[in-house]
Amino acid sequence: MNTINRLSMLFLAGSLFAACSSEDQLIPSHFDVNVFAASGQDSVLQHNFFESVGSYLLFKDTLSREVVGIDKDGNTLYHYETVDIGYSLTGLSNNRYSYKYLQTLEDKKAAAEFLENRIMPAMREDIRPYSVLAVEQTEESVLKWGEWNKSNIDFFAGYRCMAISLKGIAQMDEAQQVQLAERLLAGIVTQKITSLGIRDLGAFYENSDKYYGELRRDYPEVKDEKEVGFLSSGSYLFPDRQTDLKDYLNAYFSVTEEEFLQKYKDYLVICIKYNLLKDLIKQVGYTVER
Template sequence: MNKIYYIITLCIFIISCGKEDTLAPTGARDDYFTISPDATDPESVLRRNFYETNGVHLLFNDTLRHEQRGTNADGTPYWFTEIIDLGYSMTSLTSGLKFNYLQGQTIKETGIDFAENQILSHLGSQIRPYSILLAGQIYTYNRDQNTYKYYDFYNGMRCLAISCDKIPTMSEDEIYTFRQSILLDIASNKIKNLESSVFTEFYSFCSEYYGEYYSDLGISRPTGDDLYAYGFISSYYSSFPSRSNDVTAFTQALFNTKEQEFKEKYANFPVIIQKYNIIKNIVMDMGFKF
């Protein structure tokens, strides 16, 4: 009898399964970064062309979608808004980021020119941001102190936001400095995720000094040429830098000082030149272009 019940139950299960609709993933949603091919307004054309050229989504505000989801009990519309949430990252949170948006086609095209020719031209496809938000100003407001904090740029998890309001009046040198500060931030974040073995050769020159107190080594605090002779370009009051701080110092030098100037300054210190070249090669291997 039990065997008969088992066979009947199995048949019912097979029949019912055959009548089920094909399973489809839930929670699927549209790509709110991508511009519809049917959109013909000037801003949409700019954004679509930018993505087709650079493989990076272009934004002019932080709202990805604002759509009606229904009505409330009193009959008023219920809206759902999704923003880029630029301040969120895996390790930190900058809350309350706000933006003044770009107004007018000319300033938008100026921002695009900066993003393409100053930033993306130095980034390989593997390290380019997922999207770029071009804003007039980026800031936070402290209500308690009634103060504003302004950002030249903000590098989030899926978006790099750039403040463009001053770009039209910047000199060549100011454009260079602005560009390098953005590239340095991108490089610094990428370097943090590299395996320590990548820096084995770099560390080898100064391995006996990292983190050591000058007093323990029987030396007085080295500065200038005395410091450079050890292979360092930065130090602390009482000790040599750690491995990570040494990498940071050379990475900053790579982006903050023009190569010719750097190599002229440290021409008499071959270890420093070698360490500089190693860091440059590591950064280039990540996808940066100099």
């Protein structure tokens, strides 16, 4: 073997040794670990929920805690991964969210049962949230004019997680749980429908399109706004599209379908718009019979 070949083989062996040595120093990424999966003392409850509805159930916004080192004083340093419900594919919400957690096993069991039986069945499987954070209270802080304005909210639908406030759920009787479920679903569906564009809502709007935001005095032939499909109207202006949609959504979740159609049976356009809204709610994946 000549000198050049020997040098080449030594160089190759050295490169392989260096490569193996470098691989030995690699730190696992843990990307193969599903931090949403059930673990800890609530794992059986969480696992059963996932098997039943296909969404992960969380009782804290902390997904994982990993030791990353020790500081100069000897204290252990941790890396925390949390659910940021303000996260979206296009960025982060400027709002802040904090929680008061459910404390007892009784509360957690009641929350899981409530969500499994009263909330998730109203959502088509393909639109159910990836995970549900069941808490006692969700506080939203909104920055306005340089100050943080805080308020408690029923729910927040984020990209990876939907947080739902269930304060006192274990102490609620049947009627109270029904009322809470109706309020939550009304909020969730209303948020979804009002976020739709004109392409999806066009059929609903076209029935009254001529009159949106117009002066009533310009249409003296319209004596009653209900004749042209409005549930309410000001004295001078017909409602705009957003107000009209909001009025119908409020009505949809306030009374039964039978009550609504009986009340407005003499107003064809109103009945048409109500049925279009009902069909649209089903199309986007919700089953909320009235």
